Amino acid sequence: MTAYTDLLPTTDELVRLRAVAAGLEAPDLIVRGGLVQSPGTEEWLERDVIVAGRHIAALTPWGHVAVDDTVEQVDARGSHVVPGFIDTHLHIEYTNLTPGELARLSVPRGTTTVLTDPNGAANVWGTAGMDLLRRTRTPLHIFEQVSPTTPTSAELERGGQVIAEEVVRARLHDDDTVTLGESNPFDLGELSTGRFRAALAAGRRLTGHTASQTGESLWGYLAAGIGDDHNARTVDEVLERVRLGTRITVMGSSLTDNTGPLFADLDAIAPALRSLSFCADDKHALDLSTEGHIDHHVRAVIRAGVDPQLAYRMATTQPALYYRLDQVLGVLAPSRLADILVIPDLADVRPAVVVVAGEIVARDGEALFANTDVIPHWARDTVHLPAELPADLFSVPAPTGADPVHVRAMEMYDGYFKRAFTARLPVDDGEVLADPAQDVLKIAVVDRHRGEAISGIGFVRGFGLRRGAIAITMNCPNMNISVVGADDASMRLAVEELGRMGGGFVTVADGEVLARVPLPVGGMMSDAPFEETAAALAAGHAATHALGCRIPSPYIILSFVGLYVVPDLGLTELGLIDAATQRFVDVLLPGPVDACGHEHEATS
Numbered sequence: 001m002t003a004y005t006d007l008l009p010t011t012d013e014l015v016r017l018r019a020v021a022a023g024l025e026a027p028d029l030i031v032r033g034g035l036v037q038s039p040g041t042e043e044w045l046e047r048d049v050i051v052a053g054r055h056i057a058a059l060t061p062w063g064h065v066a067v068d069d070t071v072e073q074v075d076a077r078g079s080h081v082v083p084g085f086i087d088t089h090l091h092i093e094y095t096n097l098t099p100g101e102l103a104r105l106s107v108p109r110g111t112t113t114v115l116t117d118p119n120g121a122a123n124v125w126g127t128a129g130m131d132l133l134r135r136t137r138t139p140l141h142i143f144e145q146v147s148p149t150t151p152t153s154a155e156l157e158r159g160g161q162v163i164a165e166e167v168v169r170a171r172l173h174d175d176d177t178v179t180l181g182e183s184n185p186f187d188l189g190e191l192s193t194g195r196f197r198a199a200l201a202a203g204r205r206l207t208g209h210t211a212s213q214t215g216e217s218l219w220g221y222l223a224a225g226i227g228d229d230h231n232a233r234t235v236d237e238v239l240e241r242v243r244l245g246t247r248i249t250v251m252g253s254s255l256t257d258n259t260g261p262l263f264a265d266l267d268a269i270a271p272a273l274r275s276l277s278f279c280a281d282d283k284h285a286l287d288l289s290t291e292g293h294i295d296h297h298v299r300a301v302i303r304a305g306v307d308p309q310l311a312y313r314m315a316t317t318q319p320a321l322y323y324r325l326d327q328v329l330g331v332l333a334p335s336r337l338a339d340i341l342v343i344p345d346l347a348d349v350r351p352a353v354v355v356v357a358g359e360i361v362a363r364d365g366e367a368l369f370a371n372t373d374v375i376p377h378w379a380r381d382t383v384h385l386p387a388e389l390p391a392d393l394f395s396v397p398a399p400t401g402a403d404p405v406h407v408r409a410m411e412m413y414d415g416y417f418k419r420a421f422t423a424r425l426p427v428d429d430g431e432v433l434a435d436p437a438q439d440v441l442k443i444a445v446v447d448r449h450r451g452e453a454i455s456g457i458g459f460v461r462g463f464g465l466r467r468g469a470i471a472i473t474m475n476c477p478n479m480n481i482s483v484v485g486a487d488d489a490s491m492r493l494a495v496e497e498l499g500r501m502g503g504g505f506v507t508v509a510d511g512e513v514l515a516r517v518p519l520p521v522g523g524m525m526s527d528a529p530f531e532e533t534a535a536a537l538a539a540g541h542a543a544t545h546a547l548g549c550r551i552p553s554p555y556i557i558l559s560f561v562g563l564y565v566v567p568d569l570g571l572t573e574l575g576l577i578d579a580a581t582q583r584f585v586d587v588l589l590p591g592p593v594d595a596c597g598h599e600h601e602a603t604s
Contacts, residue, residue, distance in 0.1 A: 002113075002134065002141045003175040007328040007337055007357075009055050017335060020050060020057040026067055027052050029358060031340055033062055034076025037083065039317070039333035042309045049081060051338040054357040058334055074353050074360070076342045080308075083316040083330050084112030084339035084356065085294035088249045088323065089145065089182075089207060089230045089279035092133050093120035093474070093524040094556065096285050096517070096537070100371030101530045103138035105285065107369075108362035110351045111293040112339045113329055115279075117145040117181035117207065119477040124382055124449075124522045126150070126161035127171075132379060134176055137372050139356035141329065141339075145181040145207050146171045148195055151478055152184060156564060156582065157572035159478035160449040168195065172202040178323050182209035182230075184565045185221045186582055196224040205323060211566045211579075212417065214240065222246060228322070230279050233258045233414060235268045242272040247322050250314075252297050253281040254553040255560060256415025259297055263304035273310060277319035284556055285530050286537040295349040308346040375527050380520050383473055383481075384451035385499040393495075394444050394488045396432040396457050396587060403427040406589040408576060409440055410569040412462030412551070416560035420568035422589060423459055432588070434459070436466050436486045436548075445562050446481040446495055447573045448473055448523070456575045458587060460484060460561055466548035468509025469494045473523030474559045480573050482558050498523075505555040507543045515543035517555070 009017060019025040029051040035044035036059060047059040067073075092114070095102050102114075121129030134142045146168060151159035171177060180199035183192060185208070199206055208226035210218060212233070222244055230249040232238045233256065238248050252259045259278075262269055278297035280288070292299070294315050301311045320330020329337050340355040354362035361369050398405050404426050410418035423440045426433050434442040439461050447454040463470075469485025471494035481498060485491035494508045497516070503523025507515040517536040519526050526533045537555070544554045551557050564570020564577040571577065575584045 002143055004325075004328065005175055007141070009335055013053055013055060014335070017052050017055055017057045020052040021334060023065070025052070026071055027057060027065065029072045029074070029338070029355070030065060030067065031074045031076050031081055031342065031355070034079050034081035034342060036081045036332055037309070037312060037316070039331040042313070044080060044309065049332060049338070049340060051355075051358050054337060056332060056334055056336050056338050059332065072360075074342060074355070078344065079352065080343045080346055081332065082312045082341050082343060083332055084341060084354070085110045085298070085315045086277070086319045086325075086330055087111055087114040087279050087294050088228070088277045088319045089281055090114045090116045091120060091282060092116050092118065093522070094282040094284065094559070095288060096519055096525055096533055097530050098373060098375060098521055098525050098527045099133060099136035099140065099142060100138045100373035101527060101533070103136055103140035104367045104369075104371050105288055105530045106293040107138070107140055107354060107356065108351070108365050108367050109293050109295045110341045110349070110354060111295070112139070112354070112356050113141040113143070115143045115145050115178055115323065117147055119147040119150065119181065120474065120479050120524050121522065122147045122150040122163055123160045123477055123479045124524070125379065126163055127167060128378070129522065132376070135373075138369055139359065139361045142176070143178045143325070144171070144174065144176050145179040146177055147181045148183045148192070152565065153582065156577055156584070157478050157574055158447065158450070159480070165191065165195070169198045172199050172204050177204060178325065179205040179207040182207050185209055185211050185213055185217075186565060186580065188220055193224055196226075200225050203324075208246065209565065210241070212237070230281055233261065235262060235265060238262060238269060238272050242275045247275050247277065248272060249277050249279045250297060251279055251281045252300070253283045253415070254287045254556045255282050259300040260304075263301050263306065266305045273306065273314075274318065276314050277322070278315055282556060282559070284537055284553065286534040286541070287553065289530065289534045292349075298349045299347065302347050302349070373527070375521055379522055381502055382522050383448050383499055383503045385448060385495070386451060386453045389492055389495060390453045393446070393453055393455050394442060394457060394491050396442070398427040398430055398432050399588070405432055407432065407459050407587050408569065408585060408589060409459040409461060410561070412460065412557065412561070416557065416563060417566055418561065418569050421461070423461070425459070434486050439464055441465055441484050441486055442488070442491065443482070443484040443561055443571065444491065445475050445571050445573045446483065448479075448481045454573050456571050456573050458569070458571045458576045462551065463554060464548045464550040468507065468514070468547045470505070470507045470544055470549075470554055470558060471495050471498055472505045472555050472558050473498055473503040473519065475562045476559045477563070478572065479523065482562055484558055484561070505540055507540055507547070509547055515540040
């Protein structure tokens, strides 16, 4: 747990910091001879960073402090010295790594602080899971963005755990909380509005999820006090929000990377540059290990022409100031934590040395620490399915005599956004079939929390599978099973294999399991070395692509097909949902608004 007050110097630490800064005592560490990012001006300063214990005592002119061999020194000559990077919105679950393994991967690349919304953990384990994801013995600072609703809607899904409103509001006062997490932008109700007010009264920021809203729809959301947004994916969306006082977190996830498009026209986005920060949001271990974490964003915007001083401030000082963390991190200044990166090449953004809280923890991209976190036994074995899946689990009965039929379907675009369209599908023996020839596959969300045979069915375009199926235990955010396939038999095999694995990702075809990515911790994460998880993801992606899939990261995209707070459609274990109205709709057309042919009726 990263408690804010625990990161502040104690009185004894302050006494020593003052003595070291005044030249009365020797420091513990000096980062010598680098060009230091100024804490308050956009300058590179010829300074040494003087460290006492966990914190910075002073920034002095080069060579000002003479010490003997008992003081540890880092040679930063020819390099720039900056604070550790901050990821301003991340779901650790979607990295497919536990916090300790994420630290082994990301800290050597310079990301030393993450703000995380544990909505997946909340749905699987409740508050115990939320607590699990904010604790690590590794040198990674984790602050919480409190998940506002679990489940997102009691009317539209059952999900796993239920977290009471009073528990959410109480967590807003925890010492490691920085914001209320992302909320449903289409919910204008009194309960959600009261929750926003409680967060503001607790002195917390409100993290937004604006889902391409504009005009009155956006205004109604921001009027609740929403202060930042990681969904803006065009320059127009960024400027519209910044002109309304909203900070923008530029998302670079495995779903979609907005960094390139937003900085393609530097003149256009220039008015917003000092209102930007960065986040990985939903970036899995493979992409983190190949592209990088926040270092990826900094490289990308420098390559686009942003001044390096400003690019690094977007990753450090700007988010620290906005999220009210600047008294402990995000700036190289006296009394702040000594979270320091030594960068030999500003454009390459690969730290030669990483210091966290005064300790050298990584060199040249390699961690100098081990992951010693212990995962509790209750965090495993969370996939509960019937002993035998019903034969009709994925059945969509056609009206008597109908062949073909028209269905509501969703088409993937820009990552996890879904465009509604009408598909014409064949019927066999009274059952509506997927049609791989026109890339319209069947998709289902299957309950995995209660061991009951309940599934919601829909149709989706964009995966491109010619045969087989892929399945995951990570439908966002309720963490049910999501499975997409060309035929019911493959879908059934994939779900059965997930049950045998205890959770994770799987690709199947022609009655065989082609790839497995085991995620035994909550069906979301692996505590194996991150290198193993990244390799399993690479193999799984390759097997899925061999079946015709065109999506670079198909598993994580499948995680979000069901998300019903993003236009146009979503899917839960109870049925198909219109995102704008937040109501169930029929899969078959024409049809009334109802529970999609399932026995569970909507209550709205």
